[in-house]
Structure formats: C-alpha cells, structure tokens
Amino acid sequence: MPDSVYKIIKLVGTSPDSWEEAAKLAVETASKTLRELRIAEVEELDMQIDKGKVINYRAKVRVSFKYEG
Numbered sequence: 001m002p003d004s005v006y007k008i009i010k011l012v013g014t015s016p017d018s019w020e021e022a023a024k025l026a027v028e029t030a031s032k033t034l035r036e037l038r039i040a041e042v043e044e045l046d047m048q049i050d051k052g053k054v055i056n057y058r059a060k061v062r063v064s065f066k067y068e069g
Helices: 019-030
Strands: 006-015 037-050 053-066
Touching: 006 019, 006 037, 019 037, 019 053
Parallel strands: none
Antiparallel strands: 006 053, 037 053
C-alpha cells in the first residue's frame, strides 16, 4: 500500500427519527462532494428538545477521506 494522507472533518447530522439516521445522513451527504471517504466515527450523540419533547436526534461524526493535495 503506498503512503497516503487523510483529512478528518467533523459533521453534524440531524434526524427526527434516530441517531442512526442522523449519522447516516451526515455521511451520505458528505459523500456527494467528497471522494474516497474511508472511516466515519460517531463522536457524540445528543437531542434537541422543545417543550419537553425530543424533536431531533443529532450525531456528531468525524469522517476521514484521502487528501489529494
């Protein structure tokens, strides 16, 4: 395997349904403009609350992709 460099960015995905959907949305949206995504790591999970009800699940995700200089 040749030497490579990877860049890591942080994303926040949201979903009214679940943390899994929020994380999936973050990765799938990023994949539309970033090439060669390698790893996605869920860093933090939280929820938005309004009037005592959960209105959104949020997944903070770190994504790495190959850096092409």
